[in-house]
Amino acid sequence: MRRFLPNLLRLAALILLIAFLVRPELFEPLLKPLVQANAPAIYNQGSLLSLTLSHLATVFTATFAATLVAVGLAILVTRPVGAEFLPLSRSLVNIGQTFPPVAVLALAVPIVGFGEKPTLIALFLYGLLPVFENAMTGLSTLPKAIVEAARGTGMTAWQQLTRVELPLALPVILAGIRLSVTISLATATIGSTVAAKTLGEVIIAGLQSNNLAFVLQGGVVVAVLAVLIYDAFSAVERALARRAGRV
Amino acid sequence: MIEIENITKRYGDNTVVDTVSMTVEPHTITVIVGTSGSGKTTLMRMINRLVEPSEGMIRIDGADNRSIPGYELRRHIGYAIQGHGLFPHRTVGENIATVPTLLGWDKKRIAAKVEELLTLFQLDPSAFGPRYPHELSGGQQQRVGVARALAAEPNILLMDEPFGALDPVIRAKAQDDLLAIQKHFGTTIVLVTHDMEEAFHLADKIAVMDKGRIVQCAAPEEMLVNPATDFVETLIGTEERPFRLLSIGTAGDAAEAGEAQGEPIAASLSQREALSSLLWSGREALPVVGSDGAPLGRVTLAGLARRAARPQ
Numbered sequence: 001m002r003r004f005l006p007n008l009l010r011l012a013a014l015i016l017l018i019a020f021l022v023r024p025e026l027f028e029p030l031l032k033p034l035v036q037a038n039a040p041a042i043y044n045q046g047s048l049l050s051l052t053l054s055h056l057a058t059v060f061t062a063t064f065a066a067t068l069v070a071v072g073l074a075i076l077v078t079r080p081v082g083a084e085f086l087p088l089s090r091s092l093v094n095i096g097q098t099f100p101p102v103a104v105l106a107l108a109v110p111i112v113g114f115g116e117k118p119t120l121i122a123l124f125l126y127g128l129l130p131v132f133e134n135a136m137t138g139l140s141t142l143p144k145a146i147v148e149a150a151r152g153t154g155m156t157a158w159q160q161l162t163r164v165e166l167p168l169a170l171p172v173i174l175a176g177i178r179l180s181v182t183i184s185l186a187t188a189t190i191g192s193t194v195a196a197k198t199l200g201e202v203i204i205a206g207l208q209s210n211n212l213a214f215v216l217q218g219g220v221v222v223a224v225l226a227v228l229i230y231d232a233f234s235a236v237e238r239a240l241a242r243r244a245g246r247v
Numbered sequence: 248m249i250e251i252e253n254i255t256k257r258y259g260d261n262t263v264v265d266t267v268s269m270t271v272e273p274h275t276i277t278v279i280v281g282t283s284g285s286g287k288t289t290l291m292r293m294i295n296r297l298v299e300p301s302e303g304m305i306r307i308d309g310a311d312n313r314s315i316p317g318y319e320l321r322r323h324i325g326y327a328i329q330g331h332g333l334f335p336h337r338t339v340g341e342n343i344a345t346v347p348t349l350l351g352w353d354k355k356r357i358a359a360k361v362e363e364l365l366t367l368f369q370l371d372p373s374a375f376g377p378r379y380p381h382e383l384s385g386g387q388q389q390r391v392g393v394a395r396a397l398a399a400e401p402n403i404l405l406m407d408e409p410f411g412a413l414d415p416v417i418r419a420k421a422q423d424d425l426l427a428i429q430k431h432f433g434t435t436i437v438l439v440t441h442d443m444e445e446a447f448h449l450a451d452k453i454a455v456m457d458k459g460r461i462v463q464c465a466a467p468e469e470m471l472v473n474p475a476t477d478f479v480e481t482l483i484g485t486e487e488r489p490f491r492l493l494s495i496g497t498a499g500d501a502a503e504a505g506e507a508q509g510e511p512i513a514a515s516l517s518q519r520e521a522l523s524s525l526l527w528s529g530r531e532a533l534p535v536v537g538s539d540g541a542p543l544g545r546v547t548l549a550g551l552a553r554r555a556a557r558p559q
Contacts, residue, residue: 149332151297153345153395154322167336243336243379 119191134176138169331392
């Protein structure tokens, strides 16, 4: 019952978002007061729905790749064989995080050209750190008795990892992915400066033509997406943690 | 049978286990006692190769324990630890099924085994099987931990302070359960503890370790009468000796012919518990009854006092 009201609000936000993306003209009266006479109130240089979908596709592709690499690295450096790679891995993902995505875009365009690719590279690098650090924490703070029991029952190293360590670290790893996705959702908008199809296109169009309604709709759609996806991840983490008796 | 021959474990310059040799007879309970850092846990963990020895050899039923891969070996040796180590993301049933699953038993056989073990440990299979470990009490978790160790019907069960995290009431019950289970399966048990009370209660043989060496390995009575060193004597506790002696035998063994008044004593209780009942009830003698309630005679203060005296 305690979660009823927030969930109702989330559902309402989701319905409004879908309605806006599918039939934006319905919301025209609301946005009309924000624009000068004769200027369009609804983005008219492309479909909002397809921009949103390609925005999400970019974010998820980049985060998925970042997750694979970051979790892979974390697994490697938490094994006895890979322990010496920990400082190196940590520096690598830290560089990925400190390098501003704008700079990555600027550097990547001459190499891979305009479009989705430079954005994917920037988001991938930016998304590594939260996933890596959380996966490290999750895998290295497992209760000793449980890891010991896994070995004692005769699991091979691979079985210990896949049957015990990863499932138990999953809620913490998911929290890292959640952070990464949320940051990427917002950061992806700047990809439109190098011609990636993202919701940034709407915001940039609004800035260029001094159209507040465009800026607002681009921004709000990204924000609502971020909140909903963040909450969905949190809910999955809670469910997993509850099952494992960690709360 | 476990034969440990000149086994040594060094970590750098630090010798944790120092040329230890001992033999564990099949179907017996051997308890390894010692202070913290005496190497008792390391010695036990070398049996299932959780720790690889620096020197020496361990044979299990005649075969070198290095003749098969470590994980393969561990699937055939039960292992129960303090704080149970149950997998929190798996149900009680799945936890118990861990080793049979690794061994590739078919589903029906696994299900039957899980049910058998839960019943044996007085946990209702339909109620407890689907629960998660954190929904159980400490005593129940500990029983599931032992059940998991026994699931693949190992001949050998290694236990590392299995009752250390339990409160005294549950611990006594868990110890008695273990004795019953050992009788039921005939498992060879090696148990590590620092609790002498526990050692005397459970052991067929006690091995005392100090600074990486076995100081004495003997039957409990033998150890009481002839402690090999001062260290063993200190560990036993001189003022505890008569009571330790009494805690080895059962009231049934001490029963004499005759009758007595008062609340009867079960034959399966230790003589120490019988003495305690006599003292507390203020009587000279109490009747002893078997598990079926049939009278077996009586225990007397004088009789127990004779048994508590140093054997000649």
